[in-house]
Amino acid sequence: MAKIKKQCVIFDCEGTLVDSxxxxxxxxxxxxxxxxxxxxxxxxxxxxxxxxxxxxxxxxxxxxxxxxxxxxxxxxxxxxxxxxxxxxLQPMPDAKSLLEELKKQRIDMCIASNAPREKTAEILKITGLLPYFENHIYSGFDANSWKPDPDLIHYCAMNMGYRLDDCIYVDDTVQGVTAGVLAGVKTFHLQGDRLLHDCGFAEVEPLQQLTDLKQFLELPK
Known part of the structure; x- marks a missing residue:
């Protein structure tokens, strides 16, 4: 499996990082x-x-x-x-360990959520994940665009200071995955133990659990 060298991971929040x-x-x-x-x-x-x-x-x-x-x-x-x-409300299984590993490897992270920023921040605070994203939570209300439109993903990359080629996107929904594909970023679909919604994009990589993402990334030693 070819590893992907990326500098920024854009995460959806609800259903991806938190078990909502x-x-x-x-x-x-x-x-x-x-x-x-x-x-x-x-x-x-x-x-x-x-x-x-x-x-x-x-x-x-x-x-x-x-x-x-x-x-x-x-x-x-x-x-x-x-x-x-x-x-x-609880974090998704292994969410904290994955975020800690990305932080350790100095890979930047941000949130792309259709929800208002204040709601997303509160959800992350409840689950103990806010310190990983406190200044990097981006809302559809900020971008005036909501998934499945791709503009929110573009907005995240721009505000994080990265090209789209330097980013990957992780989401659990068909709407979110569609946004990532349309934005032109490498996109991963968190499916869990069962697939309720086929995303319909052959180029999207399925993840059974969050920690599976690490096998695709070229992490510094």
């Missing part, structure tokens, strides 16, 4: 139960694609032929996920 997807889907599942829709957790996760929460809620309502006020549901979804994150 399961908690988000638990909240979605409960909200649906309260309006009379019973879905298994894995069925809810099929619709969780990294997009905006309102869009995900709308997709679930359409898929279940249910009529409800998406705006009201979204406000409650945000309130409940915020509370659940504070009590239960």
């Amino acid at each position: 997807e399961r908690l988000c889907c638990q909240v979605l599942q409960q909200l649906l139960v309260e309006i009379g829709v019973c879905l298994r957790l894995d069925e809810v996760m099929q619709h969780f694609d990294g997009g905006k929460s309102a869009d995900i809620l709308n997709q679930l309502l359409i898929a279940t032929c249910t009529h409800a006020d998406v705006d009201v549901l979204e406000v409650e979804y945000r309130r409940r996920t915020e509370a659940l994150f504070k009590s239960e």
Whole structure:
């Protein structure tokens, strides 16, 4: 396997560095139960694609032929996920060890998130990952562009002071992976133990776990 010499790793946050997807889907599942829709957790996760929460809620309502006020549901979804994150959110397995290794090797890192910067910073703080990214959190609201559009990835590279060729991008969602590919950076798809969404790009490298990224990188001795 040919190693890749890169100087900057751009990470998605939720579902990539922090184990938030399961908690988000638990909240979605409960909200649906309260309006009379019973879905298994894995069925809810099929619709969780990294997009905006309102869009995900709308997709679930359409898929279940249910009529409800998406705006009201979204406000409650945000309130409940915020509370659940504070009590239960954890880093992804091996996230800290990977970030520590990259820091040790002086490889720069940043976050590219569709979420507001303040929310991402709070999530990283809860999970103990904020010190790795405190001054390098970039939001779709900063770039005025949200994944799957590639501009946020371009924005990250520019602000970190690197060419796109010097960067790689890691994301767990199809929307995020699409942004990386369209941006022209080497992109990795964190799939975990099961693949719910095929990213559809042959050039994207799949990762079963975060530490698999190290086998692709040419790390200094």
